[in-house]
Amino acid sequence: MRDVNQFTVTEAVKSSFDTEDGSRFQFLLETFIEHLHDYVREVNLTHDEWMRMLNFLYDCGQISTPERHEYILLSDVLGLSALVDMINTRGGATEGSNLGPFYLDDAPVKELGADLAEGREGVSVLVEGVIRDTLGNPLPGATIDTWQADSSGTYPIQEQEQGQDKYDLRAKITADEQGRYYYTTVLPKPYTVPYDGPVGELLRAGNRHAWRAAHLHYIVRHPGMRSITTEVFFENAEYLDNDAVFGVRKSLIAKLEPVKKASAIDLPLERRPDAKVHFDFTLAPEG
Ligand SMILES: [Fe+2]
Numbered sequence: 001m002r003d004v005n006q007f008t009v010t011e012a013v014k015s016s017f018d019t020e021d022g023s024r025f026q027f028l029l030e031t032f033i034e035h036l037h038d039y040v041r042e043v044n045l046t047h048d049e050w051m052r053m054l055n056f057l058y059d060c061g062q063i064s065t066p067e068r069h070e071y072i073l074l075s076d077v078l079g080l081s082a083l084v085d086m087i088n089t090r091g092g093a094t095e096g097s098n099l100g101p102f103y104l105d106d107a108p109v110k111e112l113g114a115d116l117a118e119g120r121e122g123v124s125v126l127v128e129g130v131i132r133d134t135l136g137n138p139l140p141g142a143t144i145d146t147w148q149a150d151s152s153g154t155y156p157i158q159e160q161e162q163g164q165d166k167y168d169l170r171a172k173i174t175a176d177e178q179g180r181y182y183y184t185t186v187l188p189k190p191y192t193v194p195y196d197g198p199v200g201e202l203l204r205a206g207n208r209h210a211w212r213a214a215h216l217h218y219i220v221r222h223p224g225m226r227s228i229t230t231e232v233f234f235e236n237a238e239y240l241d242n243d244a245v246f247g248v249r250k251s252l253i254a255k256l257e258p259v260k261k262a263s264a265i266d267l268p269l270e271r272r273p274d275a276k277v278h279f280d281f282t283l284a285p286e287g
């Protein structure tokens with residue numbers, strides 16, 4: 001390997017790894033090395049630029065905590081998360097979108113029709129729809145796992161020091177025999193992704209803002225079907241066309257309709273919300 005040069009080094013590095021022939025790991029690693037080396041050759045990377053990149057990654061690690069994963073944020077603002085979501089969406093199924101940093105897998109189980117708002121300030125909304133398979137058949141017993149920001153754009157988990165319960169504004173709800181799900185909550189407001197760290201510096205360097213379009217998060221599941229992780233947005237809302245993490249898809253934008261009369265709600269609710277949002281989910285078979 002003494003005669004290694006800028007053209008042969010790529011092959012030398014690839015073959016230095018003794019990985020299982022034909023394995024996925026080998027494919028991922030070797031392709032990554034190729035693209036990384038091609039990038040360096042293409043841009044003629046200087047020592048200074050190389051060190052600034054490494055220091056940027058170091059800073060991302062330094063600011064990360066169990067509650068704050070700066071690399072996920074980096075992936076989000078670079079559109080990497082969106083791209084992974086896009087290529088993993090199955091034909092006919094609801095498009096995927098960002099998981100984001102605030103998911104908790106042990107959200108409280110709540111009954112169909114529950115009120116997640118529990119007296120919070122804001123526009124009260126009924127969120128309802130049907131969960132179906134790609135042939136249009138309803139999926140009774142499908143579950144939604146939902147979480148969201150409040151009417152000031154904050155997730156309760158971010159304000160635990162101010163006495164908020166991290167499980168507020170989140171729930172797991174099971175659909176009825178017709179595959180219908182419904183619950184009431186407050187309309188979430190837009191919020192900024194954290195921009196006080198290295199990723200924020202990157203955004204500022206590129207004259208980008210940190211705002212996300214307001215959204216509701218979902219993971220929708222049913223046995224035998226491929227789960228989807230996605231977000232639902234609202235028509236005519238701010239930042240739909242320049243969401244900081246590229247999470248918006250046309251098919252994920254729902255109408256927000258005012259509810260003028262209690263009779264407009266064909267669901268067993270004891271309260272009348274200010275508005276309603278209808279969004280149907282479609283799950284593709286597993287495999
Ligand atoms: Fe979010």
